[in-house]
Amino acid sequence: MTTSVITPEEIIKTGTVVFKKTENINSVPLSYCPGCGHGVVHRLIMEVVEEMGITADTIGVAPVGCSVLAYEFMNIDMQQAAHGRAPAVATGIKRVFPNKYVFTYQGDGDLAAIGTAETIHACNRGENIVIIFVNNGIYGMTGGQMAPTTLEGMKSSTSPYGRDVHTAGYPLKITEMVAMLPGVCYATRQAVHKPTLVNKTKRAIQKAFENQRDNKGTSIVEVLINCNSGWKMTPEQANIWLEENMAVYFPLGDIKK
Amino acid sequence: MEDVKLMKGNEALAEAAIRAGVDAYFGYPITPQSEVIEYLMAQRPENRTGMVVLQAESEVAAINMVYGAAGAGKKVMTSSSSPGISLKLEGISYIAGAELPCLIVNVMRGGPGLGTIQPSQADYFQAVKGGGHGDYRLIVLAPSTVQEMADFVDKSFKLAFKYRNPVMILADGAIGQMMEKVYLPDAKPRLTDDELIEKYDSWATTGRKNGRKQNIITSLNLKSEKQEVHNLDLQAKYKRIEENETESEEIHCEDADYIMVAFGTSARICQKVIQIGREKGMKLGLIRPITLWPYPSKTIAKYAGKVKGFISVEMNAGQMVEDVRLAVDGKTPVIHYGRMGGMIATPGEVLTAVENHLKTL
Ligand SMILES: Cc1ncc(C[n+]2csc(CCOP(=O)(O)OP(=O)(O)O)c2C)c(N)n1
Ligand code: SF4
Numbered sequence: 001m002t003t004s005v006i007t008p009e010e011i012i013k014t015g016t017v018v019f020k021k022t023e024n025i026n027s028v029p030l031s032y033c034p035g036c037g038h039g040v041v042h043r044l045i046m047e048v049v050e051e052m053g054i055t056a057d058t059i060g061v062a063p064v065g066c067s068v069l070a071y072e073f074m075n076i077d078m079q080q081a082a083h084g085r086a087p088a089v090a091t092g093i094k095r096v097f098p099n100k101y102v103f104t105y106q107g108d109g110d111l112a113a114i115g116t117a118e119t120i121h122a123c124n125r126g127e128n129i130v131i132i133f134v135n136n137g138i139y140g141m142t143g144g145q146m147a148p149t150t151l152e153g154m155k156s157s158t159s160p161y162g163r164d165v166h167t168a169g170y171p172l173k174i175t176e177m178v179a180m181l182p183g184v185c186y187a188t189r190q191a192v193h194k195p196t197l198v199n200k201t202k203r204a205i206q207k208a209f210e211n212q213r214d215n216k217g218t219s220i221v222e223v224l225i226n227c228n229s230g231w232k233m234t235p236e237q238a239n240i241w242l243e244e245n246m247a248v249y250f251p252l253g254d255i256k257k
Numbered sequence: 258m259e260d261v262k263l264m265k266g267n268e269a270l271a272e273a274a275i276r277a278g279v280d281a282y283f284g285y286p287i288t289p290q291s292e293v294i295e296y297l298m299a300q301r302p303e304n305r306t307g308m309v310v311l312q313a314e315s316e317v318a319a320i321n322m323v324y325g326a327a328g329a330g331k332k333v334m335t336s337s338s339s340p341g342i343s344l345k346l347e348g349i350s351y352i353a354g355a356e357l358p359c360l361i362v363n364v365m366r367g368g369p370g371l372g373t374i375q376p377s378q379a380d381y382f383q384a385v386k387g388g389g390h391g392d393y394r395l396i397v398l399a400p401s402t403v404q405e406m407a408d409f410v411d412k413s414f415k416l417a418f419k420y421r422n423p424v425m426i427l428a429d430g431a432i433g434q435m436m437e438k439v440y441l442p443d444a445k446p447r448l449t450d451d452e453l454i455e456k457y458d459s460w461a462t463t464g465r466k467n468g469r470k471q472n473i474i475t476s477l478n479l480k481s482e483k484q485e486v487h488n489l490d491l492q493a494k495y496k497r498i499e500e501n502e503t504e505s506e507e508i509h510c511e512d513a514d515y516i517m518v519a520f521g522t523s524a525r526i527c528q529k530v531i532q533i534g535r536e537k538g539m540k541l542g543l544i545r546p547i548t549l550w551p552y553p554s555k556t557i558a559k560y561a562g563k564v565k566g567f568i569s570v571e572m573n574a575g576q577m578v579e580d581v582r583l584a585v586d587g588k589t590p591v592i593h594y595g596r597m598g599g600m601i602a603t604p605g606e607v608l609t610a611v612e613n614h615l616k617t618l
Pocket of ligand 1 (some may be wrong): 064065067074107110111136139140141147205
């Protein structure tokens with residue numbers, strides 16, 4: 001018995017190509033939940049790297065979190081780092097390869113809780129790297145626990161009655177914090193739940209890599225994404241919730257440029 | 258021309274690192290090994306060889322900087338003392354899992370906790386039995402002279418790159434702090450990036466050139482079947498290391514009827530004990546493990562059943578003695594003698610312990 005496989009060519013009639021996947025994204029299924037923003041952010045970084053012609057000179061660092069397998073999706077040399085330690089790992093790479101482009105791809109738990117010291121000190125040394133900070137307000141990978149960025153009153157598996165700021169502290173605006181440091185040349189907050197925002201995020205990522213090319217210091221690009229699984233919403237509800245809540249506490253736009 | 262200097266162990270190690278063509282050092286100050294980073298900074302290695310020396314914000318950061326730079330195929334090292342090594346263990350486990358070559362130096366002080374800044378050998382278990390999580394092994398070298406502090410740097414990197422495995426130099430505060438005459442090794446240049454790519458482009462993250470597959474440094478295997486294969490590969494590598502790299506020194510063992518086993522500073526003391534004992538007519542010998550892992554069990558086993566007894570002399574509560582007992586396998590009585598908390602045994606004390614043991618045999 002033969003099984004017939006439908007080829008992409010049969011589905012997509014070529015001729016009027018309006019979009020093509022960058023070669024820097026591997027042809028494997030993404031492991032992310034449908035509607036999750038991680039995939040979009042991956043694509044934007046890899047497009048920027050391809051368009052800048054720096055694929056052979058770019059090394060990525062992905063620590064523990066939902067995006068720990070980023071190296072399976074991004075077709076560049078990559079290192080997987082321990083939880084929170086990506087800025088230190090990136091420092092190690094950049095210091096011995098000062099002419100390469102080095103970036104980290106970190107979640108909020110990773111960057112703003114367990115890795116706070118590594119984040120602040122890499123930024124304070126003005127490490128000439130790009131930090132992509134993907135903020136979904138929750139610990140996605142481990143099943144939706146409270147993150148340092150979980151909003152006040154927001155429910156998670158470890159704040160089942162909503163985050164109580166009197167016992168759990170306040171949602172941390174770490175991008176604003178590191179923007180104060182002289183080593184940071186560019187700090188911005190973006191989102192990818194609408195096409196116009198996707199384009200803006202891509203421009204921000206490109207600017208960050210250009211800063212690294214020009215030896216300007218640390219660039220941090222925070223991207224708000226939904227974690228529809230962790231938030232227990234449909235992707236559509238999650239995007240609306242993101243806009244009405246996350247983007248209010250964490251306003252979009254440049255913080256330092 | 259011979260380059261002979263009077264140096265502290267920590268300084269000799271640092272100078273040897275520059276001369277070994279080390280690309281980067283990442284560390285955080287802690288007594289009794291801060292001279293390593295202080296010496297390196299004072300030497301302006303960025304001018305001498307282009308070596309990077311960076312004071313990290315913590316031992317945690319330092320070991321992860323080592324991970325990153327080692328993953329790039331560079332020759333990198335860090336050093337610390339006991340409490341700092343405890344902090345590095347997560348990173349060391351990742352380095353072992355990802356099979357990265359690097360050098361970690363532990364100049365031991367007394368513990369547990371903040372303990373004391375005085376010399377100790379109480380991190381033996383931590384160094385040779387794992388320390389961090391998971392089934393992994395470090396190659397562990399135990400210098401007992403300032404000369405070996407210098408010589409073991411290049412030796413460590415040769416082993417580290419031969420097996421793509423982290424190597425630890427396990428010294429103690431006495432070896433780090435004391436000054437001795439040292440013949441400094443010849444300087445060799447650092448690898449250029451082209452040479453590095455030629456040697457390590459099959460695995461290191463040097464950037465994915467057109468046509469080559471991507472290189473990934475990771476210790477993660479979500480599928481158990483794959484992780485088990487990875488573990489089996491690691492175990493096979495460890496077996497090769499055990500077969501090929503075990504090293505020890507036998508001192509006056511030929512005619513000995515009682516053998517001491519000791520490493521580092523304790524081995525220095527035991528050499529004095531041999532001298533005093535032999536003057537009194539006691540036929541004492543010493544086995545000094547140079548590699549603590551792999552352990553020279555076979556060398557010890559040669560004498561099991563032949564001598565009257567063994568004593569393991571250590572600056573701890575009795576850690577290596579377990580490996581001596583495993584090697585002796587019940588054929589001969591084995592005891593331990595140790596001081597703790599930064600105290601160092603005198604040769605007289607050790608000799609008394611030996612005499613008391615001999616009376617019971
Ligand atoms: C030392 C350590 N502690 C805890 C964990 C478990 N852990 C894995 S991912 C994670 C949280 C990840 O959250 P975040 O960084 O926000 O990324 P996301 O998964 O939401 O994208 C935790 C706690 C770990 N892997 N290592
Ligand atoms: S758990 Fe959340 S962050 Fe992780 S893939 Fe799913 S939606 Fe994305």
